[in-house]
Amino acid sequence: MKGKIRSMAYAARHDGLHAIRPPLMKRIADASAPYLYSAPALILIVAVMLVPLVLGVSYAFRDIQLLNPFSGAFVGLDHFRALSEDQAFFRALRNTLWWTGASVLLQFTFGLILALLLDKPFSGRAIAQALVFLPWAVPSFLAGLNWAWLFNPVVGPLPHWLYRLGLMSQPANILSDPQLAMWGPIVANIWWGIPFFAITLLAALQAIPRDLYEAASIDGAGPVQRFLSITLPFLAPTIAITILLRTVWISNFADLIIVMTNGGPADRTQIVASYIFTQAFKRLDFGYASAIALVLLALLLAYSLLIVILRQWLLSKD
Amino acid sequence: MRAKSTFLTIAHRLAILAYIAFALFPLFWLLKVAVTPNDLLYTEGVRLWPSRASFEHFDFVLRHSSFPVFFRNSLIVSGSTAVIVTVLSSLSGYALSRFRFRGKYWLVTLMLLTQMFPLVMLVAPIFKILSPMGLTNSLTGLVIVYTAFNVPFATFLMQSFFDGIPKDLEEAAMIDGATQFVAFRQIILPLTLPGIAATLGFVFTAAWSELLFSLMLISGNEQATFPVGLLSFVSKFSVDFGQMMAAGVLALIPACLFFLFIQRYLVQGLTAGAVKG
Structure with missing residues (x-):
């Protein structure tokens, strides 16, 4: 029963899709075009600027020292406390x-x-x-x-x-x-x-x-x-x-x-x-x-x- | 009346000359010390030109120092960055110039914001991200970082060039059956060649000048770019003024060449997102 309904629904959707296919595909292509053009630049900006920015914000609450392999613990507001007296x-x-x-x-x-x-x-x-x-x-x-x-x-x-x-x-x-x-x-x-x-x-x-x-x-x-x-x-x-x-x-x-x-x-x-x-x-x-x-x-x-x-x-x- | 206008003209020319002197004097001094032989450097003091000029410092720097390597590294990094940024930003600049789309506002805002926040705060996280990938102490790592930093500004610059080209051109091509991408590649891009050249020049100059990230990401001599090499030379041999300045003159050459090249586009370049100094 369930399977039948699903297949009917599929057929209906499929038919509908078939009927409007060229315009829909074209519409999708048109709508995605500006995103495709800007995607490479956007991906790079997100990967090299936005991700490090977020990561940097998280570092502010952690003990990260490059030469100390045991660092990395969460220290809360310690850095800011130190900063207020710096x-x-x-x-x-x-x-x-x-x-x-x-x-x-x-x-x-x-x-x-x-x-x-x-x-x-x-x-x-x-x-x-x-x-x-x-x-x-x-x-x-x-x-x-x-x-x-x-x-x-x-x-x-x-x-x-x-x-x-x-x-x-x-x-x-x-x-x-x-x-x-x-x-x-x-x-x-x-x-x-x-x-x-x-x-x-x-x-x-x-x-x-x-x-x-x-x-x-x-x-x-x-x-x-x-x-x-x-x-x-x-x-x-x-x-x-x-x-x-x-x-x-x-x-x-x-x-x-x-x-x-x-x-x-x-x-x-x-x-x-x-x-x-x-x-x-x-x-x-x-x-x-x-x-x-x-x-x-x-x-x-x-x-x-x-x-x-x-x-x-x-x-x-x- | 006549006398007054002559006086104003003379004052105007003198003021211009003063500006030119101020702009060129440091560069002139750089050149002057670079061609002063060591034995005259301290004895002749502040003379404007040494009694005997020689190219011995240039000779030393070119043949017995690592500066040719630094120069090559900087050339590779700046050249690759310029090419990649120009390709990416002509695509995204075209998107901003020709399409109205929902994410446009956010894209522009994101790009403007990247121009606002202090890049120095990315020094530590970028080092941490690149280090396990083996991209610290590597020219590839620098190219990736510089490319990302320059894409937003270059996008605005390319957008301004695309905006200057009438839309009817590609519309006509598309009526004739070409896809928009084909129209973009075969009709719009060739018309934007001056803009592309200007973008290449601006990005090259920016990458050539970058200091903080190359200091942080590069440590060895092998991969050092010019600023890293010059600064480590300065801290190690801080008495060899002639050699340091000869190296400085070398660093100046590509910058000046590109400056002549992009001079006509300075206004557009500086107002595109009004960022690069």
Whole structure:
């Protein structure tokens, strides 16, 4: 009885399937096409980024030390308790704010000035543009080493120049001076990051309709007034998005610090990202490193959500 | 009035020159120390150009050091990463550009989020995952990791190039009986060649520069990429400034070549997901 019903049902379904087969198959093929196109990329992202991310979160609650085969036990919130008393971590947090704030602000300011300078047509603009954007292409490890050498009184000119200008009592390496060391990576970062801001802002500047400026100057607006009432409002969305994104990116950008000072002297240049790397790479304490990473992630998550929402909003606007 | 505009023009050119000087000076100094013979390095101090230039450091680095191996390793890793990423991201970028589908929002959100969170937090887990598979201390392992890191940004970049190609082209081909994939491969991809070249260039540059994961995943000299080799050289022989800088100049060459190559696409590349620095 049961078997009969099942076979009838099967026949019915089979018939139905047969009747609409070409459109259904086509519909399935059409519906799956975008997934097939994006599957390889998606699988890779999930396997190499999402899975390790989840695993990393679990490490934060476990004792994972690479050199200790008996580690791996669940330790609950121990790492976070240790973290709440870790002075080096709080210093790294403050340093991160200082590093990010100074870098973003100065990169943006000099980038904006450069974009405004390059927005005017002049002969040789293409070559000038290629030259000033070149630092962007320099690998970050090389940018770091390069600036470390410039600050080194043995081979670099900077200490000698600062000394002759009277800014230094003797040609010393600022990277080994606890008070000044952070300026080393910041200067390198400014050098390296100006092109990014200049390129994005220049693109936004060139999208401003030129007749607006003409109309404004016919109406008697001076250059300052034109800048404030035309240029700035047009640039505002680009400025907001680039600064928001760059802030996240730079706060996580540890390459220059690791190459130039390795967090020293006396942790004065350690930022959270470089602290995580040091814990994992030097101490091989993956558990503690992951706990710090989790805190950093929580701090950045709120910030990132804001950007995703902003991006959606901007996209829906045009 | 006339005098004022001349003054402004001069100030403008001077400001541009100042920026160029600031941008190029560190690279110039790198080259300068690289061609300064050792006996002049300390005696001549901060002279802008040594009284006698020589290529002895380059000669040493190329013939008696492991830098050619590091260079080759980096070339293999960056080249393979660039090719694989470009293939994968042209597929996924096409999906984002041409299809409306239910998972699209989530796909885009996932890709944007991967650009947001600190990659440094993956250092430990990725090491733990790759280690039992024998993919630490291996160029293959690095290629896999770099490919995943660069796919999201490259997808947005490729999407922006596909968006610039009218849809009617493949619709016409599909009316003539071609499947969408055939239309994509034979009509759209050839039209996107400049975009593909730009993506190759961006990914190559990114992979060439990557530092933290290559430090973590590679330990021996045999498999070391350029940054790993250069940093270990710096910590071991920190007085051979000439040789270090000669090696630095070598690391700069591919980066500069690719920069000239992708210069025209900088804006598109930097705004695609606005991530790669």
